[in-house]
Each structure stands twice: as C-alpha cells, then as structure tokens.
Amino acid sequence: MASSFTRLISGRNTAVLLASLGAGTMATSFLLSENSSLAAEAKKKLYPPSSDFPDLRKHNNCMASALTPAIYAKLRDKLTPNNWTLDQCIQTGVDNPGHPFIKTVGCVAGDEESYEVFADLFDPVIKDRHNGYDPKTMKHPTDLDASKLTNGMFDENYVLSSRVRTGRSIRGLSLPPACSRAERREVERVVVTALAGLKGDLAGRYYSLGDMTEKEQQQLIDDHFLFDKPVSPLLTCAFMARDWPDARGIWHNNQKTFLIWVNEEDHTRVISMEKGGNMKRVFERFCTGLKQVEHLIQERGWEFMWNERLGYILTCPSNLGTGLRAGVHVRLPKLSKDPRFSKILDNLRLQKRGTGGVDTAATGDTFDISNNDRLGKSEVELVQLLVDGVNYLIECEKKLEKGQDIRVPAPIPHQHS
Amino acid sequence: AQGAAMPFGNTHNQLKMKYTPEQEFPDLSKHNNHMAKVLTPELYERLRSKQTPSGFTLDDIIQTGVDNPGHPFVMTVGCVAGDEETYDVFKDLLDPVIQDRHGGYKPTDKHKTDLNADHLKGGDDLDPNYVLSCRVRTGRSIRGFCLPPHCSRGERRAVEKLSTEALASLSGDLKGKYYALKNMTEAEQQQLIDDHFLFDKPVSPLLLASGMARDWPDARGIWHNDNKTFLVWVNEEDHLRVISMQKGGNMKEVFSRFCDGLTKIETLFKERGHVFMWNEHLGYVLTCPSNLGTGLRGGVHVKLPNMSKHAKFEDILKKLKLQKRGTGGVDTAAVGGIFDISNADRLGFSEVELVQMVVDGVKLLIEMEKKLEKGQPIDDLIPAAK
Numbered sequence: 001m002a003s004s005f006t007r008l009i010s011g012r013n014t015a016v017l018l019a020s021l022g023a024g025t026m027a028t029s030f031l032l033s034e035n036s037s038l039a040a041e042a043k044k045k046l047y048p049p050s051s052d053f054p055d056l057r058k059h060n061n062c063m064a065s066a067l068t069p070a071i072y073a074k075l076r077d078k079l080t081p082n083n084w085t086l087d088q089c090i091q092t093g094v095d096n097p098g099h100p101f102i103k104t105v106g107c108v109a110g111d112e113e114s115y116e117v118f119a120d121l122f123d124p125v126i127k128d129r130h131n132g133y134d135p136k137t138m139k140h141p142t143d144l145d146a147s148k149l150t151n152g153m154f155d156e157n158y159v160l161s162s163r164v165r166t167g168r169s170i171r172g173l174s175l176p177p178a179c180s181r182a183e184r185r186e187v188e189r190v191v192v193t194a195l196a197g198l199k200g201d202l203a204g205r206y207y208s209l210g211d212m213t214e215k216e217q218q219q220l221i222d223d224h225f226l227f228d229k230p231v232s233p234l235l236t237c238a239f240m241a242r243d244w245p246d247a248r249g250i251w252h253n254n255q256k257t258f259l260i261w262v263n264e265e266d267h268t269r270v271i272s273m274e275k276g277g278n279m280k281r282v283f284e285r286f287c288t289g290l291k292q293v294e295h296l297i298q299e300r301g302w303e304f305m306w307n308e309r310l311g312y313i314l315t316c317p318s319n320l321g322t323g324l325r326a327g328v329h330v331r332l333p334k335l336s337k338d339p340r341f342s343k344i345l346d347n348l349r350l351q352k353r354g355t356g357g358v359d360t361a362a363t364g365d366t367f368d369i370s371n372n373d374r375l376g377k378s379e380v381e382l383v384q385l386l387v388d389g390v391n392y393l394i395e396c397e398k399k400l401e402k403g404q405d406i407r408v409p410a411p412i413p414h415q416h417s
Numbered sequence: 418a419q420g421a422a423m424p425f426g427n428t429h430n431q432l433k434m435k436y437t438p439e440q441e442f443p444d445l446s447k448h449n450n451h452m453a454k455v456l457t458p459e460l461y462e463r464l465r466s467k468q469t470p471s472g473f474t475l476d477d478i479i480q481t482g483v484d485n486p487g488h489p490f491v492m493t494v495g496c497v498a499g500d501e502e503t504y505d506v507f508k509d510l511l512d513p514v515i516q517d518r519h520g521g522y523k524p525t526d527k528h529k530t531d532l533n534a535d536h537l538k539g540g541d542d543l544d545p546n547y548v549l550s551c552r553v554r555t556g557r558s559i560r561g562f563c564l565p566p567h568c569s570r571g572e573r574r575a576v577e578k579l580s581t582e583a584l585a586s587l588s589g590d591l592k593g594k595y596y597a598l599k600n601m602t603e604a605e606q607q608q609l610i611d612d613h614f615l616f617d618k619p620v621s622p623l624l625l626a627s628g629m630a631r632d633w634p635d636a637r638g639i640w641h642n643d644n645k646t647f648l649v650w651v652n653e654e655d656h657l658r659v660i661s662m663q664k665g666g667n668m669k670e671v672f673s674r675f676c677d678g679l680t681k682i683e684t685l686f687k688e689r690g691h692v693f694m695w696n697e698h699l700g701y702v703l704t705c706p707s708n709l710g711t712g713l714r715g716g717v718h719v720k721l722p723n724m725s726k727h728a729k730f731e732d733i734l735k736k737l738k739l740q741k742r743g744t745g746g747v748d749t750a751a752v753g754g755i756f757d758i759s760n761a762d763r764l765g766f767s768e769v770e771l772v773q774m775v776v777d778g779v780k781l782l783i784e785m786e787k788k789l790e791k792g793q794p795i796d797d798l799i800p801a802a803k
Contacts, residue, residue, distance in 0.1 A: 038561065039470040043569070051571035055599070055635050082432060087569075094632050180476075181443060182436035210444065236625065243483055246444050 049073035052087075054094045061106030062317075063093035066124040080117045084110030084178050089118055092238035105129060105318050108238045110178030112171065112305045112313050125317050126310075130375040132417030133321075140311035140321050143378035144291060146284040152387050154277030158394045159328045160366065163273035164286045164383065166323040167266035167314045169305040170297070175315045176240040176265060184247040187267045194296035195251050195260065202289055204253035206262075209245035225250055227264050240265060240315070257282075258289050266314050266323075279328070283383050311375060321375025326386040329355055332393060333365035334400035340408050344396065347411040348389035349373055369393065376416050385412065430465075430474040438462035443483045450495030451706075452482035455513045469506050473499030473567050477628075478507060484626035494518060494707050497627045499567030501560065501694045501702050515699075515706055519764040528700040528710050531767035532680060534673040540776040543666030547783045548717045549755065551671045552662035553772065555679070555712040556655035556703045558694040559686070564704045565629040565654060570636070576656050577636040583685035584640045584649060591678055593642035595651075598634035614639055616653050629654060629704070646671075647678050655703050655712075657682075668717070668779075672772050700764060710764025715772045717779055718744050722754030723789035724782055729799065733785075736802050737778035738762055758782065 038046060053072050056064040067090065075086045093106025107125060109115055115122050115135075123135050133140075154162070169175060170190055173183045192206045207216055220226035229244045230236055252259040261269040270293070272286035294304060305313035311321035335341055345352055353368040369390060371382045396406040433441055442461050445453040456479065464475045482495025496514060498504055504511050512524045543551070558564060559579060562572050581595045596605055609615035618633045619625060640649040650658040659682070661675035683693060694702035700710040724730055725741075734741055742757040743750040751757075758779055760771040785795040 040472040043471065043572075047569060047571035047575075051574065052569050054570060054632060058599075091631060095630070180433045180436065180441060182433065182440035185440065237631075241484070242480060242626075243443060 044077055049076045052076065054090070056094070058097050059093070059106070060098040061093050061096070061104045062125045062128045063090050063106030063121070064098070065128060066121055071120050075118055075120060078117055080111050080113040082111045082113070082174050082178060084114055084174070086118055086121065088177065088239070089114060089121070092234055095237040096234050104234060105316055107317065108177050108240075108315050109175055109313070109317070111174045112169070114175075115310060115313065115317075122317060126320065126375070127417070129318055130321070131373065131415050133376045134417065135309045138376065138416060139308050140375055141378040141381075142306070142311055142322075143380040144287040145380060146280070146287040148380045149280055149283055149383055149387065151391060152278070152280030152283065152383075154279060154328065154330075154387075154390060155394050156277045158332070158397060159277035159330045159390065161273065161275050161329045162277060162279040162282045163271065163328070164279075164282055164324065164326040165269060165271040166286075166290070166325075166379075167269050167312070167319055168290070168293075168323075169267045169313050169315075171303050171305045173267070175267070176263065177238045177315060181243050181246060184243070184263050188247040188249065188262050190297060190300070190302055191260070191262055191268055191293075192249070192251065193300070194293055197296045198253070198289070198292060201255055201285075202253050202258055202292065204251055204258070206249055206251040208247075208249040210248070220250060223252075223256055225252060225256075225259055227261055230265070235265060238315075258285055260293075265316070266319070277328070279326070279383070279387055283326070287379070319374055322377070322379050322382055323374060324379050324382055325370050325374075326383045327368055327370030328386075328390055329366055330369055330390060330393065331366050332397050335393060335397045335406075336365055336367065338396075338400065338406070340406070344393070344406075344408050345369070345389075347409050348392060349385055349412050349414055350389045350393075373414060430468060430476070433476075434466060438465060441465065443479070445483070445486075447486050448482070448495070449487040450482050450485070450493045451514045451517050452479050452495030452510070453487070454517065455510060460509060464507055464509060467506055469500050469502040471500050471502070471563050471567065473503055473563070475507060475510070477567065478503060478510070481623055481627035485623050493623060494705055496706065497566050497629075497704050498564055498702070498706070500563045501558070503564075504699060504702065504706075511706060515709065515764070518707055519710070520762065522765050524698070526765065527697050528764055529767045530695070530700055530711070531769040532676040533769065534669070534676040536769040537669055537672055537772055537776070539669070539780075540672065540772070541667050541669035543668055543717065543776070543779055544783050545666045547720045547786065548666035548779065549720070550662060550664045550718045551666065551668040551715075552660065552717070553668075553671055553675045553713065553715040554658060554660040555675075555714075555768075556701070556708055557657040557659060557679075557682075557712075558702055558704070559656050560692050560694045562656065564656070565652065566627045566704060570632050573632070573636040573652050577638065577651050579686070579689065579691060580649070580651050580657060581638070581640065583682060583689065586685050587642070587678075587681060590644060590674070591642050591647055591681065593640055593647070595638055595640040597636075597638040599637075609639060612641075612645055614641055614645075614648055616650055619654070624654060627704075647674055649682075654705070655708070666717075668715070668772065668776055672715070676768070708763055710762075711766070711768045711771060712763060713768050713771050714759050714763075715775045716757055716759025717775070718755055719758055719779060719782070720755050721758075721782060721786050724786045725751065725754055725756060727785075727789065727795070733782075733799055734758070734778075735761075736800050737781065738774050739778045 049072050050069060053069050079085060088110055089107045092108055098104045126133055126135055170187055173187050195206060198204060230241050235241060248263045250261055257274050259271040270290060272282045272289065274282055312323050314320060314323050349372045350369055351372050355366055355368050371386045373382060392409060399406050438458060438461055442458050468474045477499055478496045481497055487493045516522055559576055562568060562576050584595060587593060596609065619630045624630060637652045646661060646663050648660040659679055661671045661678065663671055701712050703709060703712050738761050739758050740761040743752060744755055744757050760775050762771060785798050788795050
C-alpha cells in the first residue's frame, strides 16, 4: 500500500524541479526514488561539490586558508572507515569565521583516519599551524624521559604554580566529534579501568560527571578541577558536547597532583600540577603517570593513537605531536609592563594567557606562561624550552627590579621548512 | 562503504550496529520531554537500524532531546524531522509524540486545512484600547528538500533561490524585497531591527543541538512587503516562516492577508514545479512536531493587567484553548500587564478554527478585564471547558 506520505510529483513537475537546479533533464529520471526526498546517492549527483562549497570570504582560520574548491571537490564524497566526512571535519570552521587577530584552526578529526583520508586539507593546515611542519616528509620525536630535564626548579618568589598537560586518544574508537554514545562509554570504561590500577602517589578516584554528589562537585570546583559542558561555539559546532554529561568524568589522585579528564575535548586530557616552582617533579610525575596508564591499557589489548609522522593523535590539529602545554603561573609586574615583553616571549617560543586559561586576560601581574609549539619537538625539548624561557623571564624581572636593563634574546629556531 | 553518506548527520549509523542497543541507548533518567517519555529501549532497538532515503537516522531525530533534558514545568518536544519521510519511517516514535503533544491526535485522524478568511466570523473589531497588535504566523516546507536539521549547503541555497524567485513575483499590497542575512548593509540591518523583523542566529540550545544553525548565515534571509505587514523568514527554523501582522485590533485583516499571501505564494511555487510538504493526516509538515497541522500561531498583544492577577487566569486560558507569553515571544515574561495571547493548538483544527478561538477568546478576556476594572465579578463569564 502506498504510504499516505508520498504524493508523487508528476513527471513533468519533477523535471522542471530538477532542471531549475541545473541538472540535465536526461539524467534526472533515474535519480528519483519513489519518495519525495531524493535518496542520498541521487543527491550527491544532483548537487555538485561547487553547490555545497562553503562561503569562506569572511573567514580567517587555518581551514579557510587551506580549503580550495578543488580540494573540496576531491574530498567531499570520501569517507573514513568510520564513515566520517569532510563536511563534518570543517563544520566548526564554517560556523566560526574566526577573529581578525587570532587564527583558529577551523577543523577537527573524527577519527585517526581523518588525518589520512583528508590529508589534502589537514597537511596544509598542519603546516600553517605548526611552523611549516610537513607530515609527508618529517618525523615527530617522542621523548618522555623526565631525567633529561635540567634547571627545572623555579624561584618561588615569582612562580606560583607549575603544570603540564597533554591528551591521549584510544586507538580504535572514534574521537569526540564523531563518537557514538556506546563508543564514548567504551572510552570511559577502558580509561577508568586502567586508572584503577594506579598505585602509590598516583592512586586515586574517578568522579563521573553525571553521578557526582553536590558535595563532590563543590570540592572539585574548589580544587579548580571541574570541567563544564563546553560553551565555546568552536567546540559545540564540532559536535563535541553531544549527549552531555554521559560518559564524562574526572579522575584525580589522592594528592590532587595528577588529574585526568575523560571525554571532554579529547578521549583523555592528562594534567600534572603543583603549587610552587618544582617543574622537574611535575614533569617526572607526568611522564611516569602517562607511561603507567599506557602500560595498563596495553595489558588489556588497547593502545594510544600514535604514529611517527604526527606523534600523538588528538581531536584538534593544534594538539598533534606532543599535545603538550607546559606552563607556570608567574608574577612579572615589571617585565609585563616593558614594551619588549611580547617580543621576548615570541623569541623564547612562549605565549602568555590570563590565569583563567586560554581566552582570559591577565589579572594583576600574574601570567600563565607556556610553550607555543606542540609538533616537531619532543616533550623533553618543549618542557626544557619552557624552563629555560621562564628562568630567563625571571632574570629579566630581577634585573628590572634592580634598575638594570634587559636584553631581548635571539629567536629560538622553530621553522621546519 | 554502506549507508548514506550525507554531508551532515550520523553517517556512521550502520557502524553502531556492532554495539548492542543497550550500549547505545541514551541516559534519559533526568529528562522531561515528549521524546524521553516515549522512547523505550525496545523502541530504540526497533528503530535504530532505519534511516530515511536521505540518510536521517533515529539518533539525528532525538539528539536535541538527549542534549536538552527539559524543564520540570515546560514540556519540550525533544525531537525534530530531517525530511518529510522522517514522520513515516519513524512513526513508531513520532506518532505517540504527536499524540501526546497534540491533545490525543491519533495516527488515523485527518487534519483539515481551511485558508478561506471569509469563514472567520468577526475579528475586525477587537478593542484597540486593549489590543495593541495582531499577528498570525505559520511555516511551510518545500517538498523534495531536506529540512534545516539535515540539509546540505547546496540544498539550503536552492531553497533560498526558489523562495526568493517566487516572492519576487508578488505584487500590489504584497510587493516587497528580500534581504539576505549575509549581504545586508548596516543601514538595512538597523532598519530591520527597528521594525522588529530581524532574526538572529539561534542561541537556544534546543535549536543548536538539532543542527539548524549550521553554516550561518549562508542562505538565510528576510523578505517583507513594502507596507511591512507581510514577512517571510527563509531558512531559520523551517524552510519558510510566514508572518502577517499589524498594529491595532483588526485580526480579520491580518488573517485575510495571511491567507491571501500564502495562497499566492503556493501558486507561485506550483508554477515553478514545487509544492509544499502536506498530507491529509499531518497537514503541513514542518521541522518540529509541535508545528504540524496548521503550524499556525495567531495572537495579539493585549493589556490585561487586572485579568492577569486573577486567580483563575490560567484556568480560563486553558478553557479557551489559549496560551500566554511575554511580548518578547516564547520564553519571555510579560511586562507591564501586556501579554501575548495566542492559540495553544496547531494540529486537528483548521486555520480558520484556530484564529476564531483567538478572536472569540480575546473578546471575552477584554470583557472580563473591563469588569474587573469596575470592581465587578467575572464568575458568570467564565466558560465551561471546550
């Protein structure tokens, strides 16, 4: 029995419909299904890539700089093995034109294979974002040997706290933009099971976002551990907030110095932190913790997403390689007012943020200072850069206190091409 | 690869089949919306392997309801359609949602469409000392195109092109101009804001979570006639939203223009080989199940400072099949005793019947207001339930 929902358009009207959209009348007859909406396959033929190409004229992000109509035409109908598409990768960049002064990335991966299948887009984006790093020809070094770090004890008259963070993805499961609820729950299960195996100063506890008590929630807020449902349109337009708060949670050790976020912007975000200036210890715990977690998931047949071209695979191309941001909260009342401050930071490969994190302004004289780079240098190299750089900033501050002049250091080489 | 590869949506629906329904079933334990009331694990299992011809899936339909648990006092719908076939392929979910939302409307019921304004009795003389303005709105979808949660950029642009070409043919009192959201000048934008015509990128999480705001402001725009009494929104929450409005109390004139304009637009589309999505069971098919049938909200801005303080105000509105909102629209509170009063129903009653309810109901409310002003009781005026 014909469905009461189908009202067949007459052959003539249909031809007019399709002709008005520019499709040849000869081709249209076999493109129609019995139903009113065009079947997906038919739609692909009726709408050439040019009809779907996004309007990027007011956009300023890495995706918009890299995506040409030719690349779009080549990639639009491709699928990763998880059936993730180019349009899904770029939706966040289409929806968020960017800021004239800050260049956002504008695309995300839905799975590990996104970086391969859509390499024609991701490779130039990676080059743009990571100082000319070419995934086709270069290799990324991974080094989590904390013993190599030198001078990692800061003057605590200036450095208030030290922190290192990265992310890790579980191979075989889709990333937050793409994952189904079952996949996300599987990530949670794999990670939480592994973390339960941590011992000693790393022993800790998991708090599921959906299940925590009011009291637990307040404690996590007071500790500055709790993460909230994303409000940034950069994240929400990338489908990362779906099904919130299902399968999201926070794990931390009893000492509150090692913290893992589950299923926020990545499968996991791993954070080591302490008050004070002992970056050496923070980095040691970071490396030990990561290696132990890796070992615990490997025992159960899982592994992290990693390859020798891109290092650790994460959702946002900006976090490829090490995914590492090492930073301090540091008081620099005099240096921050010096007109050379920005240039000094630039040359040291450092960036400043307010103490609320990215997108916040500094309050008073205390800054969040961290490494700029993520890919093409190892973890040890990046943390050493941060350590050397912060020590230099503190030296400048001390000089200015004494009325002495400071020097802008020579720029550290960072271009890969 | 198997499965429909659409530009947007859960294109890996088939891959989820490797997980059990229990592993995929959403946690709805804190939810209070129509979808959450209806969707059981058994129903989820039955429907999750399906998709419409354009590739819209169960998880696409319910994502907004999963992401927005709802409010303890207001019952949201919690699901949307991605194309016309959604209502058929997923009828096991949507029929009970429709029944719940539309006062017991059954899958076998038929909906009547009546856009003959001559059938409206009265309505040209609502007391302008109380009624500040009259407005009637509805939506229309163009058959053959996916709806806002699911459409590709190419489709959305095609809808815009077809709509603007049709509207450009309107003449006389309905002659007007189209303002594309992405092209308008600052001056045009300011004028549209001053006229209260401009719609903005949705901020409501109910809409954002359904995918309707993708690619903003591409292919979105506002058309209005030179007299500023007939307005069409293109590609906001539906393909088209059609609005007739004017200051004062002449609802009859507003409704006449509404019917005339809609009929003319429909004819212009037909001349170009397109029809609106419509069938005899659901009437006009729109994105949100709450707008099926007529998709019509007819209302007034009316001063009821005394009525609104009366203990039986809510009860009376219910009996009259009306609802109140603040004058900022849904989700706003009333300011200064001025309310937006409109029909509560959409499906199962014709356009004429619904506007008649508004006309008759508002007249009665004004009578009551006048009595309360004089300190007189209104008990003998309170109607029995309809």
